[in-house]
Amino acid sequence: MGTDFDNGITDLNLEDIARLSGVSRSTVSRVVNHHPNVSEITRRKVLEIIERYNFKPHPAARALASQRANIIGILIPHIVSDLFTDPFFSILLQGITTAANSVNYSPILWLTSANVDESAFYDQVFNDRLADGMIVASATVNASFIKRLDQRGKPYIIIGRPFTAYEQSSYVDSENEQGARMMVEHLIKQGRRRIGMITGRSGLTSSHDRLQGYISALQHADIPIDMRLITPAGDYSDASGYTGMKLLLHHRIDAVFAANDVMAASAMRAIKEAGLRIPEDIAIGGFDDMGISRTTEPQLTTVQQPITQLGDYAVRGLIDLLEGRVEPPYQQMLPVKLIVRQST
Amino acid sequence: MGTDFDNGITDLNLEDIARLSGVSRSTVSRVVNHHPNVSEITRRKVLEIIERYNFKPHPAARALASQRANIIGILIPHIVSDLFTDPFFSILLQGITTAANSVNYSPILWLTSANVDESAFYDQVFNDRLADGMIVASATVNASFIKRLDQRGKPYIIIGRPFTAYEQSSYVDSENEQGARMMVEHLIKQGRRRIGMITGRSGLTSSHDRLQGYISALQHADIPIDMRLITPAGDYSDASGYTGMKLLLHHRIDAVFAANDVMAASAMRAIKEAGLRIPEDIAIGGFDDMGISRTTEPQLTTVQQPITQLGDYAVRGLIDLLEGRVEPPYQQMLPVKLIVRQST
DNA sequence: AACAAGTTTGGGAGCGCTCCCACAATATTT
DNA sequence: AAATATTGTGGGAGCGCTCCCAAACTTGTT
Numbered sequence: 001m002g003t004d005f006d007n008g009i010t011d012l013n014l015e016d017i018a019r020l021s022g023v024s025r026s027t028v029s030r031v032v033n034h035h036p037n038v039s040e041i042t043r044r045k046v047l048e049i050i051e052r053y054n055f056k057p058h059p060a061a062r063a064l065a066s067q068r069a070n071i072i073g074i075l076i077p078h079i080v081s082d083l084f085t086d087p088f089f090s091i092l093l094q095g096i097t098t099a100a101n102s103v104n105y106s107p108i109l110w111l112t113s114a115n116v117d118e119s120a121f122y123d124q125v126f127n128d129r130l131a132d133g134m135i136v137a138s139a140t141v142n143a144s145f146i147k148r149l150d151q152r153g154k155p156y157i158i159i160g161r162p163f164t165a166y167e168q169s170s171y172v173d174s175e176n177e178q179g180a181r182m183m184v185e186h187l188i189k190q191g192r193r194r195i196g197m198i199t200g201r202s203g204l205t206s207s208h209d210r211l212q213g214y215i216s217a218l219q220h221a222d223i224p225i226d227m228r229l230i231t232p233a234g235d236y237s238d239a240s241g242y243t244g245m246k247l248l249l250h251h252r253i254d255a256v257f258a259a260n261d262v263m264a265a266s267a268m269r270a271i272k273e274a275g276l277r278i279p280e281d282i283a284i285g286g287f288d289d290m291g292i293s294r295t296t297e298p299q300l301t302t303v304q305q306p307i308t309q310l311g312d313y314a315v316r317g318l319i320d321l322l323e324g325r326v327e328p329p330y331q332q333m334l335p336v337k338l339i340v341r342q343s344t
Numbered sequence: 345m346g347t348d349f350d351n352g353i354t355d356l357n358l359e360d361i362a363r364l365s366g367v368s369r370s371t372v373s374r375v376v377n378h379h380p381n382v383s384e385i386t387r388r389k390v391l392e393i394i395e396r397y398n399f400k401p402h403p404a405a406r407a408l409a410s411q412r413a414n415i416i417g418i419l420i421p422h423i424v425s426d427l428f429t430d431p432f433f434s435i436l437l438q439g440i441t442t443a444a445n446s447v448n449y450s451p452i453l454w455l456t457s458a459n460v461d462e463s464a465f466y467d468q469v470f471n472d473r474l475a476d477g478m479i480v481a482s483a484t485v486n487a488s489f490i491k492r493l494d495q496r497g498k499p500y501i502i503i504g505r506p507f508t509a510y511e512q513s514s515y516v517d518s519e520n521e522q523g524a525r526m527m528v529e530h531l532i533k534q535g536r537r538r539i540g541m542i543t544g545r546s547g548l549t550s551s552h553d554r555l556q557g558y559i560s561a562l563q564h565a566d567i568p569i570d571m572r573l574i575t576p577a578g579d580y581s582d583a584s585g586y587t588g589m590k591l592l593l594h595h596r597i598d599a600v601f602a603a604n605d606v607m608a609a610s611a612m613r614a615i616k617e618a619g620l621r622i623p624e625d626i627a628i629g630g631f632d633d634m635g636i637s638r639t640t641e642p643q644l645t646t647v648q649q650p651i652t653q654l655g656d657y658a659v660r661g662l663i664d665l666l667e668g669r670v671e672p673p674y675q676q677m678l679p680v681k682l683i684v685r686q687s688t
Numbered sequence: 689a690a691c692a693a694g695t696t697t698g699g700g701a702g703c704g705c706t707c708c709c710a711c712a713a714t715a716t717t718t
Numbered sequence: 719a720a721a722t723a724t725t726g727t728g729g730g731a732g733c734g735c736t737c738c739c740a741a742a743c744t745t746g747t748t
Contacts, residue, residue, distance in 0.1 A: 013704050024728045029706065037726055059474045060413055063404035064733050071452070071474075089701030098457040101465070106474055108415070108450045113442040121445070130403045130415075132451055153470060239639055295583055357734050368698045373736065381696060405734030408703050 021049040044234025056279035076108045095311025170330040172313045179303035179336035183285045192255035198244040201235040202258035209238035210259045238266045245270035261286040261293045283344040298342030360656035365393040417475035419454045439655025458551040499665035505549045514674040516657045522570040523647035523680035524557025527629045542588040544603035545579040554603045582610045589614035605637045642686030
């Protein structure tokens with residue numbers, strides 16, 4: 001069969017390795033798959049040959065025979081612009097791919113694109129036969145989406161608790177509500193009373209939950225909710241943070257909680273432009289704890305969300321489902337942490 | 345074999361479809377693969393069954409038999425932080441996946457990660473047997489990297505011309521030098537003479553070429569190069585644009601060219617903070633034409649780089665290599681375009 | 689009508705694995 | 719020492735395709 005280059009890849013197969021090490025194809029297979037019933041001597045002998053020739057089993061053959069491709073699909077059905085302004089997805093992607101690689105799975109990627117027919121795209125995704133299971137990295141999933149997911153018959157995990165049918169579906173999410181409450185309680189403890197909120201994109205449970213946390217913290221402190229202090233049109237983008245803050249500045253607030261760091265940073269710009277000091281005149285808190293929160297002036301108090309771990313748990317959960325170790329729904333809420341810096 | 349749900353996926357195989365439509369396995373295979381030698385009547389009959397049962401061929405079986413998996417690897421060996429601050433990679437990723445999907449290829453993703461052993465990661469990537477070819481989305485490739493790429497024996501395309509061995513390797517890149525020259529010539533035409541430059545990350549041909557374009561435009565206009573007007577430590581990041589601009593402000597410049605939009609935007613902040621007007625006191629130009637260039641105040645004059653098309657060409661080129669339609673090296677330089685807005 | 693050339697179709701072999709079953713070798717018990 | 723349990727090994731069948739070759743059917747030509 002194949003020839004070997006020094007250190008290059010070879011196209012030997014199991015049979016070749018078997019012949020070279022004087023055992024049968026089955027035994028080599030057992031060695032490769034860490035099957036227990038192989039004598040130590042044989043194992044070593046075979047491993048030596050495998051290493052010498054840098055043999056790797058052919059993934060397609062393996063997938064065909066075992067009906068498992070060791071491939072997970074990553075679906076990011078997000079509108080393009082979000083992907084660019086919010087590093088959340090990049091970090092998440094990184095977490096997912098790293099976790100997948102560490103357990104010998106390959107991630108295949110599906111991204112929606114502006115100039116491609118959406119329904120054709122989803123047909124493609126849902127008819128895919130390559131991936132054993134999939135991770136949906138968006139919380140904008142509705143009931144019909146989940147239905148298609150279920151109907152597909154393969155395991156899946158959603159990153160971000162969906163609004164609908166969340167009792168039955170598998171997801172991994174951060175404790176958004178609790179994080180928001182911690183932040184607002186912290187602001188209250190600093191003596192702030194007129195606390196505004198710049199909300200996230202509507203239609204996402206993360207936005208909903210963070211708003212909920214804000215409300216519940218105020219209620220617990222017996223501070224009445226003033227609807228004018230809650231911006232209606234935030235969407236996690238830089239621009240919406242800036243304009244949201246401009247609006248809030250009309251209501252002489254003494255603190256503001258932005259639903260993510262990106263908006264907090266642009267809100268800080270608006271505050272400074274208005275000639276106010278942070279945190280003396282207005283304290284500000286964000287959410288996510290991404291790189292940006294350490295580069296603002298002053299550094300931003302925020303809620304740390306374990307984005308990488310979100311990917312990690314999603315991958316591990318998916319594989320547990322795939323290998324039948326757990327039954328769906330697989331649901332995980334990951335803890336968040338208040339990071340106090342100079343902006344509050 | 346399998347049962348069919350309405351609209352769901354089925355696990356029928358070629359043989360089943362053959363039986364259901366009264367032909368042989370081979371004929372169904374020919375229909376699926378658009379082989380010409382099938383009579384129109386047979387083709388229609390088979391297609392009807394295929395559609396009724398929503399049959400899709402099993403990718404692993406196909407890959408095993410044909411020795412082509414229809415999978416391309418995307419390698420982004422970039423340091424983490426770049427991925428987040430610069431939307432370039434997100435857009436590129438989007439372009440690549442969209443192009444791949446449109447020709448029925450699945451993209452698998454490799455991202456480096458901070459807390460993972462780098463050499464183990466590369467071993468994994470270079471030993472991968474799944475992908476038919478790969479796209480390397482980073483210009484920080486050195487000679488030994490290209491050597492491994494070549495030694496792997498599978499087609500590859502680098503996004504961004506590499507410094508070393510670029511005569512032999514396949515790449516797709518934008519006309520960075522020409523774009524930079526166009527920008528600086530434009531500034532000169534506007535009457536600017538003391539033009540500063542905020543450079544990109546060193547070690548990338550894109551930074552090198554944009555700087556080259558800046559220099560050549562000045563030379564053609566007989567404006568002497570003043571090294572003090574070239575920031576040494578730019579790296580395409582928001583922070584480096586800001587600090588770079590602060591430095592340039594000591595040299596009473598009347599224009600500045602930033603090697604990307606991200607840095608241009610933060611440089612604009614620095615200019616405003618210094619109490620200067622854009623473009624009256626200082627004109628500023630960027631590079632990339634990403635979303636950000638339209639949200640700055642004033643809107644940013646920039647060089648439009650066809651990022652999505654970069655991905656597109658890379659995919660098409662790779663597949664041409666894969667299918668033997670062209671011989672390596674495949675090299676494409678894509679045109680750029682000056683977009684004049686209010687900042688100059 | 690007979691033949692050549694082209695078109696359409698079917699079946700076999702094979703891609704490189706996994707997984708099962710049968711058998712061989714060894715260890716444990718009586 | 720023989721019988722039994724345990725561990726280790728080999729080979730066959732099969733996963734669902736592609737691709738080649740041969741057979742069957744068309745069509746065109748003399």
